[in-house]
Amino acid sequence: MTRTREIDRIVAEALDEDAPWGDLTSETLIPRTATATAELVAREPGVLSGVEVFAAAFRLTDPRIVVERLAADGDPFDAGAVLARVQGPARGILTAERVALNLLQRMSGVATLTAGYVAAVAGTRARIVDTRKTTPGLRSLERQAVRDGGGSNHRRSLSDAVMAKDNHLAVLTADGRDLTEALRVARDRMPHTAHLEVEVDRLDQIDAVLAGGADxxxxxxxxxxxxxxGVSRIAGRAVVEASGGVSLDTVGEIASTGVDVISVGALTHSARALDLGLDVVIDAGRPEPARPALQTTAEAIP
Incomplete structure (x- = not known):
């Protein structure tokens, strides 16, 4: 799970962006003493991700707000499910609502899409992983969402591994350097704990890359x-990753080739935000009326 301190930093920045000088509407329209109860309701089925982030938006806005979690990260849910209940000062709930939902909807969308890819390769050896094609500033949250959807993470940043991609190889080729020797030099310069990955776009590059010591x-x-x-030529001497042209329609066939890893940029750069809503259901100052557990109609605060 993403660290609390990192969550608080991201959420605090989002709250500052959304209400830099306070929530003018709530502060002028809603009485200071007003309290409310609201429910987080799923408008469509999916996989939940970002419960801690959702709760942090309310906690950082007003620590008196209580968030009751009715589902956990990684849980699948149906349309109409009540996923959380929020109670406390109405102004704070209304101020934090949009940021809490924006981040939760984004993360749950990534988790839901990832779960679809994971299901599509079930029964194969292939692992679904993300890429660095993430929303700037939200990488840690989106990587968590991939994990909540059953996927795995690739390197977090440029600092985490040596990964020679097509443009790196183009620069080497332009300088007339031998690829195998260049990789061996890189291997000598690397920390012994680091990982070496090399991207190829032709079968005839594989032998030189293997000779260079690619992991x-x-x-x-x-x-x-x-x-x-390619899987046959590598023959277990390195981890085999497939990338490019991966979609829900093609990922099953790609997995059937025997690759170990399939990296999918779409998990984070093309995921649709899931439709989740926060519905005010009752004024906390009066008894709660009987209502179906999955009712989603909002009720105004009197």
Whole structure:
């Protein structure tokens, strides 16, 4: 799970952006003493991610607000499910609502999409992983959402591994350097704990990359026939990663070639925010009326 301190930093920045000088509407319209209860309701089915982030938005706005969590990160849910209940000062709830929902909807959308990819490769050896194609400032949250959806994380940043991609190889080639020797030099310069990954876009590059000591070889935009051939040539001497042209329609066939990892940029750069709503259901100052557990109609505060 993303660290509390990091969550608080991200959420605090979002709250400052949304209400830099306070919530003018709530402060002028809602009595200071007003309290409210609101429910987090799913408008569509999905996988939940970001419960801590959702709760942090209310806690940082007004520590008197209590968030009751009725589902946990990674839980699947149906449309109409009540996922959390929020109680406390009405002004604070209304002020934090949009930030809490924006982040939760984004994370749950990533988790839901990831779960679809994971399901599509079930029964194969392939692991679904994310990429660095994340929303600036939200990488840690989106990486958590991938994990909540059943996927795994690739490197977090440029500082975490040596990963030679096509443009790195193009620079080396332009300088007339031998690829195998360049990788061996890089290996000598690396910390002994670091990982070396190399992207190739042709089968005839594989032998040179293996000779250079790559730990992982990424087969980029290969046909399924070439992926099978690549897996056969590498023969367990390196982790085989497939990337490029991956969609829900193609990922199952890609996984069937025997690759170890499938990296999917779409998990984070193309996930749709899930439709989740926060409905005020009752004034906390009066008894709660009987109502169906999954009712989603909002009720105004009198």
């Amino acid at each position: 992982t070889i990424m087969l980029d935009n290969f046909s399924t026939d070439d992926l099978r051939e």
